[in-house]
Amino acid sequence: MLKVLFLCTGNSCRSQMAEGWAHHLKGDAIEAYSAGVATHGMNPHAIAVMREAGVDITSQHSKHVDELADVEFDYVVTVCDNAAESCPLFRGSAKVVHHAFDDPPRLAREAASEAEGLEHYRRVRDEIRDYVATLPDSLTGEQSSTGEHHG
Template sequence: MDNKLNILFLCTGNSCRSQMAEGWARHIKSDMINAYSAGIEIHGLNLNAVKVMAEAGVDISGHKSRHIDEFKDVPIDVVVTVCGHAHETCPYFPGNCKVTHVGFDDPPKRAKELADKGASEEEQLDCYRKVRDEIKAYVETLPESLK
């Protein structure tokens, strides 16, 4: 039996932010954390999230968008909501599961706003990169910051 912390990163569609968080946690904290990600809904994996994570040396291309219900039998220690909607609609978790919120901007939403103003693809990807780096900085604080 491992003594790793089971952390579930939760967002609305499990397409971008929670996927990045799972990817980072698996990449830099796999000795301490069993990382999972899910959504309140399923939106499919965001290809720009895959692209910017690959730029940083983290391959999440094999991830799939998963619904929160898929984890009802997994003994989750901590749920980290990474968007406001998931935080507001987070289901109840039994036992000693801790729920904490660390909100990050929504890269697809921000990229669309930029695209509507005529921004280049590179400028749109920059908002993904910014959130990717913010999520990495947060994951680097785990699990200590959960105490």
């Protein structure tokens, strides 16, 4: 199985959703992990909209990428621009792939209501689901670099 790390800034929303979808949709082909270049805790709205889609991510927790330093990843997928810019070095030959998604918490802050804010979470959740559904085949076709990547 391929070991894939989904990396985001705070490991609270997008990377957690991606890990959840990978377990749910691709558990037979991908050993999924998520982490952040910082830790911001689990986003309750991310948990809620994933639950709506039938995916429970409550057993996951927000972790710093350093906690996974001993894991040799095949791919590291940065799901936000900040993570791509500050992507650390990885052991072995991990290929770093960038596939950014909008930031639901930032978009929700500008929403007129909580219900409108949740629509941003749902849209991004569905975009992440559609992306994860293409894995692992799409990883080889995306722009990537070796584990020597600094960001």
